[in-house]
Every structure is written in C-alpha cells, then in structure tokens.
Amino acid sequence: MNRIKQKLQEDPSKKLLSIYFTAGYPEPEDTVTILQELQESGVDMVEIGLPFSDPLADGPVIQRSSEAALKSGMTTKKLFQQLEGIRKSVDIPLLIMGYFNPILQFGVERFCRQCRESGIDGLIIPDLPLEEYELQYKEIFQKYDLLMIFLITPQTSEERIKEIDSASEGFIYMVSSASVTGGTGGFGDEQKDYFTRVSKMGLKSPLIVGFGIKDNKTFEQATAQTKGAIIGSAFIKHLTENGTGKIPQFLKNIR
Amino acid sequence: MIYQVNEKGYYGDFGGAFIPEMLYPNVEELRSRYLQIMQEEDFQKEFRQLLKDYVGRPTPLYYAERFSKKYGTKVYLKREDLCHTGAHKVNNTIGQILMAKRLGKSRIIAETGAGQHGVATATVCALMGIECVVYMGEIDIKRQAPNVARMKMLGATVVPATSGSRTLKDATNEAIRDWINNPMNTHYIIGSVVGPHPYPDMVARFQSVVSEEVQKQLQEKEGRENPDYVVACVGGGSNAAGLYYHYLDKEEVGIIAVEAAGEGVLTGKSAATSALGREGIIHGSKTLLMQTEDGQITEPYSISAGLDYPGVGPMHANLFRTGRGEFISVTDEDAMAAGLQLCKLEGIIPAIETAHALAIFETRKFEKDDVVVVNLSGRGDKDLNTYIEHFNL
Numbered sequence: 001m002n003r004i005k006q007k008l009q010e011d012p013s014k015k016l017l018s019i020y021f022t023a024g025y026p027e028p029e030d031t032v033t034i035l036q037e038l039q040e041s042g043v044d045m046v047e048i049g050l051p052f053s054d055p056l057a058d059g060p061v062i063q064r065s066s067e068a069a070l071k072s073g074m075t076t077k078k079l080f081q082q083l084e085g086i087r088k089s090v091d092i093p094l095l096i097m098g099y100f101n102p103i104l105q106f107g108v109e110r111f112c113r114q115c116r117e118s119g120i121d122g123l124i125i126p127d128l129p130l131e132e133y134e135l136q137y138k139e140i141f142q143k144y145d146l147l148m149i150f151l152i153t154p155q156t157s158e159e160r161i162k163e164i165d166s167a168s169e170g171f172i173y174m175v176s177s178a179s180v181t182g183g184t185g186g187f188g189d190e191q192k193d194y195f196t197r198v199s200k201m202g203l204k205s206p207l208i209v210g211f212g213i214k215d216n217k218t219f220e221q222a223t224a225q226t227k228g229a230i231i232g233s234a235f236i237k238h239l240t241e242n243g244t245g246k247i248p249q250f251l252k253n254i255r
Numbered sequence: 256m257i258y259q260v261n262e263k264g265y266y267g268d269f270g271g272a273f274i275p276e277m278l279y280p281n282v283e284e285l286r287s288r289y290l291q292i293m294q295e296e297d298f299q300k301e302f303r304q305l306l307k308d309y310v311g312r313p314t315p316l317y318y319a320e321r322f323s324k325k326y327g328t329k330v331y332l333k334r335e336d337l338c339h340t341g342a343h344k345v346n347n348t349i350g351q352i353l354m355a356k357r358l359g360k361s362r363i364i365a366e367t368g369a370g371q372h373g374v375a376t377a378t379v380c381a382l383m384g385i386e387c388v389v390y391m392g393e394i395d396i397k398r399q400a401p402n403v404a405r406m407k408m409l410g411a412t413v414v415p416a417t418s419g420s421r422t423l424k425d426a427t428n429e430a431i432r433d434w435i436n437n438p439m440n441t442h443y444i445i446g447s448v449v450g451p452h453p454y455p456d457m458v459a460r461f462q463s464v465v466s467e468e469v470q471k472q473l474q475e476k477e478g479r480e481n482p483d484y485v486v487a488c489v490g491g492g493s494n495a496a497g498l499y500y501h502y503l504d505k506e507e508v509g510i511i512a513v514e515a516a517g518e519g520v521l522t523g524k525s526a527a528t529s530a531l532g533r534e535g536i537i538h539g540s541k542t543l544l545m546q547t548e549d550g551q552i553t554e555p556y557s558i559s560a561g562l563d564y565p566g567v568g569p570m571h572a573n574l575f576r577t578g579r580g581e582f583i584s585v586t587d588e589d590a591m592a593a594g595l596q597l598c599k600l601e602g603i604i605p606a607i608e609t610a611h612a613l614a615i616f617e618t619r620k621f622e623k624d625d626v627v628v629v630n631l632s633g634r635g636d637k638d639l640n641t642y643i644e645h646f647n648l
Contacts, residue, residue: 053552055428056431056435102549104534135271150276178438180436
C-alpha cells in the first residue's frame with residue numbers, strides 16, 4: 001500500500017506533521033541528512049522541494065533557498081542520485097513538491113519511474129492544475145502509483161473542492177490563506193471559518209493545511225479541525241540560521 | 256489547419272493554463288466571461304470610441320516608397336508608432352481596463368520590461384481613475400529611468416522586482432505573486448500574448464484591430480484585402496499577433512516572425528526563442544522557452560528590452576512548429592542599422608524592437624509585385640540613448 005494512504009489511516013486521532021524543505025539546501029549534499037533527521041524527530045511525512053528558477057507561488061524564503069540550491073548545482077538528476085537507497089534508512093512517506101517545467105524537461109514518464117524507484121509516494125505540482133493533469137498526465141502518474149496532491153484555497157468554490165476531492169487519492173493540501181508561501185500573520189477568524197467550512201463538507205480526503213504554519217500555536221490552530229499541517233518557510237529559515245544540526249530542537253516546539 | 260486557439264485554450268500543442276490553484280478563481284472568472292463581455296454592444300462601443308478618440312485609430316497604412324524602391328518590392332508600414340503612448344501596447348491596455356471594470360475590479364497590476372507596457376497600463380489607469388501597481392525588474396528600472404518617471408507621473412506605483420535575474424520574467428513572477436496575494440479586487444493586465452489561457456487569446460483579440468484595419472486599408476490602396484506577407488518582430492508577440500490575426504487561416508498570406516538574435520544565435524547572448532527554446536512552461540503557458548537542460552529558465556539577451564523575453568506566445572510557438580510562420584532572427588547590429596536607415600529613407604525613427612522587423616529585407620528577398628506589410632509597432636523616442644551610444648551621435 002502507498003505509504004501516504006497508510007499513514008493517513010494509521011491512527012485516526014493523530015494530527016500529522018509534514019515538513020517541506022528545498023533539496024540541496026543549505027548545502028548540496030544535505031538532502032539525505034535532513035530526511036533522516038526529520039524521521040528521527042518524529043515527523044510524519046516530508047515534502048522534498050525540487051528547486052526551480054521561477055517559483056511563482058513561493059515567497060522570498062523559499063525563493064532564496066531555491067536560488068541557492070540551483071547555484072550550488074542542484075538538478076533533478078542529482079536529487080534522484082541523492083535519493084538512491086533512501087528507503088534503507090527512511091520509511092516515512094516522501095513526496096516531491098516542484099514546479100512542472102523541470103519535470104517536463106526530465107520527461108514526465110522518466111520522472112515518475114525514477115520517483116517510483118526512489119520510493120517517492122506522491123507529488124505536489126502547484127502549477128499542474130486538475131484540468132491539465134487530467135487532460136494529459138493522469139495515466140502516467142497513476143501507472144507508477146504516485147499520489148497527486150491538489151491544492152485548495154479560501155477562494156476555491158465548494159463545487160471545485162468536491163471535484164478536487166473526488167480526483168484525490170491521498171490528502172487535500174489546504175492552503176491557509178490567499179498568499180504565497182511564508183506568510184507570518186497567524187490565523188484569524190477568516191481562516192478559522194474556512195477550516196470549519198471545508199471540514200464540514202464531508203470530504204473523503206483528509207485535509208492537511210499548509211502556508212503560514214510556523215510554531216505550536218499555528219500548528220494547533222491549523223489542525224483543530226483537520227488531519228495535519230505542513231511547515232515550509234519556517235523550517236527553511238531554521239536551516240538557514242542553524243544548518244542541519246538542530247533539527248530536533250526546531251521540531252520539539254511544534255507539536 | 257486552424258491556427259486560432261481551441262476551446263481548451265491550446266494552439267496545437269501550446270497554451271493551456273498551468274497555474275497554481277490560488278490563481279484559479281481569477282483566471283477561471285476571466286475565461287468564462289471574456290468572450291461574452293467582449294461581444295457586448297456597450298463594451299464594443301466604448302472600446303472602439305476610445306481607440307478612435309483617445310488612441311488615435313485607425314493608424315495609417317503607409318506605403319514606404321523609398322524603402323520599397325531600395326528593396327525592389329512593395330512595403331507598407333502599419334503605423335502603430337503613432338498610437339498614444341507610442342506603440343501598439345495601448346490597444347491591449349484599453350481593452351483590458353474596460354474588461355477589469357466589467358469584472359468589478361478596483362486595482363490593476365502589470366509587469367513591464369522596458370516600461371512600454373507599464374506606461375500604457377499606467378495611462379489607462381489614470382484615464383479610468385483606478386489604482387495601478389507596476390512590477391519592473393530592479394535592473395530594468397535603472398536602465399529605463401524615463402519610463403519609470405512617466406509611470407510615476409501617471410500616478411502608478413512602480414515596485415522593483417528583486418528576485419531572480421531582476422528583469423522582465425521576474426517582474427512577471429512578482430505580478431503573479433501579487434495576484435495570488437490579492438485575489439479579490441485585482442485584475443492583472445498582462446502586456447503580451449503570453450500567460451495562462453485566456454490571456455494569449457484575449458490580448459490577441461484586443462490587438463487584432465491592427466489586421467482588421469490593414470484589411471480595409473489595403474483594399475483601398477491595392478484593391479485587395481490580403482497582402483502577400485505580414486512581417487512583425489516577436490518578443491512575447493503581441494504586435495505580431497495583432498498583425499497576423501485576421502490572416503492566420505488565410506494560407507495565401509505569408510507570415511514572417513522576426514526574433515532578436517542579440518549578438519548572434521549561438522553566442523549565448525540571444526533572445527531567438529524559436530531557435531534556442533524547447534517546449535516548457537513559463538508564466539502559466541506551455542510554449543517554447545529558453546531553458547537549461549534541467550528545466551531552469553534562462554535569461555535572454557537583446558539590445559532591445561522589448562524582445563528579451565525567454566518565451567514566446569503559444570500562438571507563435573504553434574506557427575513555428577507547424578511551419579505556418581517563417582521565423583528569422585536579426586542581430587543587434589543589423590537591427591540598429593535598419594533602424595537608422597528607416598530614419599534616413601522615410602523620416603521615421605522606429606523603436607529598436609521594430610527595427611528588427613525592418614532588417615530582414617537585407618537578406619530575405621521578395622518579388623517586385625509582392626505586397627509586404629510590416630508592423631511598425633513602436634516609435635524610437637524611448638531608444639534615443641541606445642541609438643546615441645551605438646552610433647556615437
């Protein structure tokens with residue numbers, strides 16, 4: 001069974017913590033160390049960011065980490081080399097989150113095959129929306145048992161959320177607010193209403209909230225009515241300041 | 256063969272809407288309403304009226320006699336340089352500001368490279384009294400100070416794009432990020448036939464007034480609607496889309512697209528996307544684009560700031576792939592010479608972008624009776640400094 005599906009079913013009461021980091025950052029060879037440290041610290045799931053020159057849904061923190069990773073020579077090919085054998089030491093679900101162009105250049109089928117071989121369980125491709133996915137690519141992703149994770153936002157209509165729910169096999173990535181990544185404003189009534197509204201829709205897919213989660217308080221708020229939350233920019237910031245040395249300390253304060 | 260967009264937003268293999276979900280409600284609203292709004296009588300009336308009284312349309316179709324004589328063929332220049340603000344760009348911004356009003360938007364954002372589209376957007380926002388924010392690469396802000404000043408005089412806020420390579424593509428990224436952050440009240444006026452569907456089609460339709468006029472004007476002057484060739488420079492490709500539009504499916508009309516070779520197609524300092532690009536995704540559209548083997552978008556180069564976009568509109572990518580369009584690239588050097596020559600032969604100082612289209616007559620030969628229409632897309636006032644430096648004037 002796909003590790004994401006398994007994790008989502010494991011313990012109904014458990015709130016999942018997922019972490020995003022940019023592959024090849026802060027140092028090109030840090031990818032594996034970070035994955036091992038995250039598992040060691042009890043993280044439930046990891047999104048490995050594939051760096052891109054033009055990450056248009058990302059705020060400055062993730063932009064800069066992508067730039068730095070690319071500058072030090074990170075590529076899709078290199079990521080797959082780093083992930084070779086990763087399943088010997090890491091068994092939590094792993095996803096790749098990346099923009100579509102590098103995947104297209106690598107070759108969509110070749111990319112999926114490599115994901116499968118490396119033990120990747122799912123993909124988040126923010127600029128491959130449902131329509132384009134179903135028009136051209138769905139069969140390839142499914143052939144390699146990769147779960148495609150779609151996003152919803154506070155502006156997504158109820159009708160579209162239902163569409164996305166029925167097309168999803170894993171979880172739905174619930175973007176907390178109308179913003180690029182790295183928002184730090186905390187959650188107000190607007191977000192809480194949105195979490196309540198969607199969680200009451202009776203969707204088959206669990207909701208995992210991302211964007212704007214940075215500490216215990218925001219984690220608790222985000223997961224009060226959902227299955228879990230994703231931390232990205234705040235973790236990247238921690239890596240920028242501390243390198244890979246103090247990952248457990250960062251995570252200790254979240255849950 | 257159909258060269259217009261299909262119902263899924265594709266030109267052949269190119270186009271589509273590769274956008275993050277955060278943009279979906281806005282793009283979908285536009286997609287589901289743009290055609291209907293554009294066809295409404297009061298929209299057409301207001302659009303046409305403004306094009307006439309404010310922009311100064313129809314622009315002349317001018318028979319360039321001395322230029323024609325030199326090259327032994329009949330060359331007409333479509334004088335978009337005579338539009339208000341000095342280029343064809345304003346045809347689109349007039350259309351989109353009217354669209355934004357009908358969509359109930361109260362704030363406009365735009366990207367700009369050289370500043371021409373930024374000025375055209377700031378202009379229509381002033382005209383309508385709507386808030387305007389223009390994103391411009393930090394490097395371009397330094398290079399194009401007069402246009403920055405123009406935008407400010409027109410009441411726009413100019414925000415420097417400090418990410419990535421700090422030029423046009425990054426300004427576009429920043430505009431898109433702004434739109435993600437402001438999904439309710441904002442309309443994004445894209446300046447070319449690029450971006451997610453329906454932008455390429457919508458912008459092409461607003462610019463199609465160019466070929467609509469050419470058809471009528473040519474009928475008067477030559478007794479026929481169709482020239483033998485239509486020629487335009489292509490960066491993103493909006494002036495070209497305007498000139499080609501009504502001729503796309505008339506295969507007897509040859510389509511010539513002129514790209515910027517920069518210092519030479521193979522020098523590594525070029526913007527010739529058809530020669531150097533591969534299929535990829537940029538700014539929400541699948542098209543030809545310049546990129547590394549790993550799929551990272553690279554920075555193009557041209558002496559003309561209006562042509563150094565790493566992609567090309569999906570309409571043009573399809574014209575290239577199907578062979579419907581003939582693609583020629585012209586170096587900085589040849590474009591500058593052609594620009595100066597037009598000054599001397601016809602008393603018209605062209606934009607350097609436009610000068611690329613004029614340069615092809617040196618190498619691309621036409622028959623004596625051929626009627627060739629060139630889109631004189633912009634005037635050269637903005638480029639005086641580049642002309643001065645290049646020719647030690």
